[in-house]
């Protein structure tokens with residue numbers, strides 16, 4: 400399946416700076432009058448709110464149910480956010496996509512590759528580019544500790560190490576790796592060079 404022009408995805412460990420990068424890029428594009436929009440997964444719709452309950456530890460889900468729930472929310476994300484914006488010719492910047500499910504939900508029951516395959520089977524469109532903010536698990540954890548929020552379930556060193564390794568197994572060829580230790584301004588400038596507008 401071909402990559403989708405105008406569709407850009409941001410991936411990385413919690414604390415790697417994805418959200419800052421997507422926001423900065425959106426500002427940069429809009430300051431140049433380029434039509435652009437950003438979204439995140441999990442979504443803000445019902446299916447995403449349900450996932451936030453799982454992430455905060457309020458509810459438990461089996462590995463299989465977790466994958467199903469993230470795929471269901473992705474379907475909503477595509478139908479309600481991503482596809483309508485792409486058809487309006489906007490550049491879509493998406494904070495987390497199928498590579499997150501592959502990396503985060505992988506484990507004893509399902510490999511990262513198997514999970515990625517489940518996404519591909521659903522015919523979820525492939526982005527033009529995946530930007531991967533590369534940050535070592537130890538560094539991610541120390542950044543998360545200074546954040547003023549309660550920890551999500553994946554914010555432990557063993558979970559982050561598993562996720563880091565899983566990303567390495569599944570990131571596609573069209574991935575641009577960015578060093579998350581650079582300044583936010585430099586990271587945004589580097590990423591902007593790869594966006595076709």
Ligand code: TYD
Nearest residue numbers: 413440441454469495496499500503551553
């Ligand atoms: P994110 O919004 O990046 O974190 P926060 O808003 O807390 O800074 O992501 C929320 C969490 O969801 C993050 O720990 C990764 C997890 N996640 C999965 O486990 N699987 C997925 O498919 C997605 C999209 C996110």
